[in-house]
Amino acid sequence: MAALWxxxxxxxxxxxxxxxxxxxxxGEHVHDQIEIIRDAWGRPRIRLLGEVxxxxxxxxxxxxxxxxxxAxxxxxxLSRP
Incomplete structure (x- = not known):
């Protein structure tokens, strides 16, 4: 859980x-609009929600x-196509 922040x-x-x-x-408080997810192999990904x-x-x-x-x-x- 500590690795999610x-x-x-x-x-x-x-x-x-x-x-x-x-x-x-x-605004400053957007942490709830950033979700850390993992695929079937456990690789991390960031999913953005809402205004972000x-x-x-x-x-x-x-x-x-x-x-x-x-620790x-x-x-x-971040990249753009």
């Missing part, structure tokens, strides 16, 4: 960086997770 934070930071110099399109999904319809989210004991880390990149 870092990808949300990493996503928000990646999205924020992509908007450098622009005002935020939604509307603002990023054309964006692909890539996520990598790692954890060991009490967890995530890296998120």
């Amino acid at each position: 870092p990808p949300k934070e990493a996503f928000i930071k990646a999205w924020s960086e992509s908007l450098w110099g622009s005002p935020p399109p939604v 999904a509307k603002h990023l319809e054309d964006v692909t989210v890539h996520v990598s997770l790692s954890h060991d004991g009490p 967890a880390i995530a890296m998120v990149t």
Whole structure:
């Protein structure tokens, strides 16, 4: 469960960086609109919901997770086709 928070934070930071110099399109509290899911092989994926999904319809989210004991880390990149 502890590995589910870092990808949300990493996503928000990646999205924020992509908007450098622009005002935020939604409020600060969007964690409930970012869902961490896994496929049949256990690979992580980020599913966007609500307003966040509307603002990023054309964006692909890539996520990598790692954890060991009490420490967890995530890296998120955003790309457009």
